[in-house]
Amino acid sequence: MKIVIIGGNAAGMSAASRIKRKAPENEVIVLEKSGDVSYGACGMPYYVADLNPDIDLMRIRPVEVFREQGVDVRLHSMVDKVDREHKTVHGTCEGNEFTESYDKLIVTSGSSAIVPPLPGTELSGIYTLKTLPDAAALKAALSEDKRVVIIGGGYIGLEIAEACLLRKVKELRLVEAMDHVLTTFDDEFGDAAAAELKKHGVELCLGEKVTGFTGEDGKLTAVETDKGSYPADVAIMAIGVRPNTAFIDVDKLRNGAIITDTAMRTSDPDVFSAGDCATVWHRILKENVYLPLGTNANKQGRLVGDSAVGKQVCFDRAIGTSMLRVMDMEFACTGVTEKAAERAGMKYKTKTVKSRSHARYYPDPKELTIKLIYDPDTKVILGAQIMGEKEAALRIDVFACAVDRGMTTEELGFMDLGYAPPFASVWDAIQIAANASK
Ligand SMILES: Cc1cc2nc3c(=O)[nH]c(=O)nc-3n(C[C@H](O)[C@H](O)[C@H](O)COP(=O)(O)OP(=O)(O)OC[C@H]3O[C@@H](n4cnc5c(N)ncnc54)[C@H](O)[C@@H]3O)c2cc1C
Structure with a gap:
């Protein structure tokens, strides 16, 4: 069987590798538009x-390793059209057009940073952070004499x-259209993240929308918002990502994410999809959602490889577990937040x-x-959020197990x-929280 994979990062290369390990008789072609495969985007900050x-x-793994495995990786090969009726993909490689047929197609084309069509986005000095070249360019642009707006x-x-x-950097400002940062958490966690940023000298402009950019001689000089104009040498767009799926016409969510079932099948039985370009089934919300995380991309990528060669797989475990550090504070969440439960009309x-x-008689305990x-009614745990100066984030994994397994507060307690x-107290913070939840 000939399997074509579009996109060669976390999801795509996991799929390619899996197929070559478990079903090596299949021909696997990876079409990747950039010059990179398999890199850890999460390390870029x-x-x-x-x-x-x-x-x-x-x-993570150089392209030669995949080629030695028997994967036909074609770099600089950008797909622009999938003809599902004739089962071909069309694209260009270094100026030359190509058409490739497939028996099964795996779409792992990921996502791109959203850059809205605002006046001035063509100026130099405006960056995104999505690819390794983005990271190299942004790193080179930052220095102690720069005024930066995120x-x-x-x-x-x-x-x-x-x-x-x-x-x-000389000055740092963060503009956010919503009234809080970190809106995938409940507001009190966003407020704590905002306080941490302010403590370190970041100017926060919340509830403020960027309306454009101004510049001189093609270079950025200011970021314009609906409330002000901020001098800037560097602006970094971090307003989210959009699935790269314009080249294919299978069923999608409104944002373009390809709708997949728990075996990563799409509305076309010969087309599969995984990672940042696809939906995942949310175990608590019980619906297809868009959760563009490396955790999901790697799991789905591995499973989609199996699924495409006809093995039974089921990925219905996404619960949005995520974590981050903001200077001296750690934040993590899993399952649903209060906001999400409210939105979904859940009883909670x-x-x-x-x-x-950890124990108060061991040095330097911190508040969590x-x-x-x-x-x-049932006391089944639906979600958890945690923050603290240290030893906070990894504790979320215990809550993730509890949410995944449908444990009650008493069972966890x-x-x-x-x-x-x-490391802990005799009743760990996790158990104290669980036992208090009656
Ligand atoms: C700065 C940053 C930090 C992050 N931190 C975390 C973190 O801490 N934890 C976490 O879980 N996740 C994190 N993520 C998210 C994580 O990196 C992504 O979820 C993951 O990279 C998705 O992998 P993917 O293979 O689905 O898609 P992508 O990484 O987007 O890869 C898709 C590939 O497809 C190629 N492609 C696109 N269109 C075409 C086309 N038409 N033809 C051919 N090739 C194409 C692209 O060039 C790309 O190589 C972070 C992301 C960023 C940007």
Whole structure:
């Protein structure tokens, strides 16, 4: 069977590799528009921050390794049309057109940073952070004499803010159209992230919309909003991503994400999709949602490889577990937030508890804030959010297990979690929160 994969990063190369390991008799062609395959995009903020000086550390596996495995990787090959009736893909490679037939097609073309059509976006000095060349360009643009404006207060915007602070830029401002940053969390967590940014000297412009950019001699000089004009040498667009799916006409969500079932099948039985260009089935919300995370892309990528060669797979476990650091604070969430539960019309209760990262008689315990969302009748845990100065983020994984397994607050409260004074208290913060959720 001939399997064509469009897009060669996390999802696409996971799929290609999986097929060559488990069903090597299949021909696998990967069409990748850039010159890179298989890189850790999540590492880019830390490269920009110069916590990692070597861009090659983010290249997970070189293209030669895949080729040795028998994957026919074709770089600089950009697909612009899929003809599902004739089962062909059409595109260009370094100026030359190509058409490739397929028996099965896997679309793993990911997402692109959204750049809205505002006046002035063509000026130099405006950046996004999505690809390795983006990361190299942004890193080179930052220096201690630069006035920087970040547009967007989601997790990528906040990670970039940390990078800019670590690079000691002259002025740093973050403009966010909503009244809070980190809107995938409940507001009190966003407020804490905002306070952390302010503590480190970031000017926050919340509830403010960017209307355009002005410049001189083709170079950015200011970011314009509906409330002001801010002098800037560098502007970084971090307002989200959009699925790269214009070249194919299968069923999609309104934002263009390809709708997939739990076996990553699309509305066309010969077309599969995974990663940032596709939906995932949300275990708690019980619907197809768009959750463009590396965690999902890697799992779906591996499973879509199996699915395309006819194996039974089921990925119905996405619950949006995610984490980030903003300077001295860690934030993490899993399952549904209170906002999401409300939006979905779910019955829920919440409990917020503050406790310590570890025993008070061991040096430097830090406050942890945990918010649980749970079913008021069954006490099944639906979601959790956590923040604190240290030892906060990884605790979310225990809550993720609880949400995934449909555990009740009581079950979690009495789970046999480990304890020694440097790491936890005899009742860990997780259990204190669970036992308080009645
Ligand atoms: C700055 C940053 C930080 C992040 N941090 C985290 C994190 O901490 N945790 C987390 O879980 N996730 C994180 N993510 C998200 C994670 O990187 C993505 O979810 C993941 O890269 C998605 O992988 P993918 O293969 O689905 O898509 P992509 O990485 O978007 O790859 C798609 C590939 O398809 C290619 N392509 C696109 N269109 C075509 C076409 N028409 N023809 C041929 N090729 C095409 C692209 O060039 C690209 O190589 C972060 C993302 C960014 C940008």
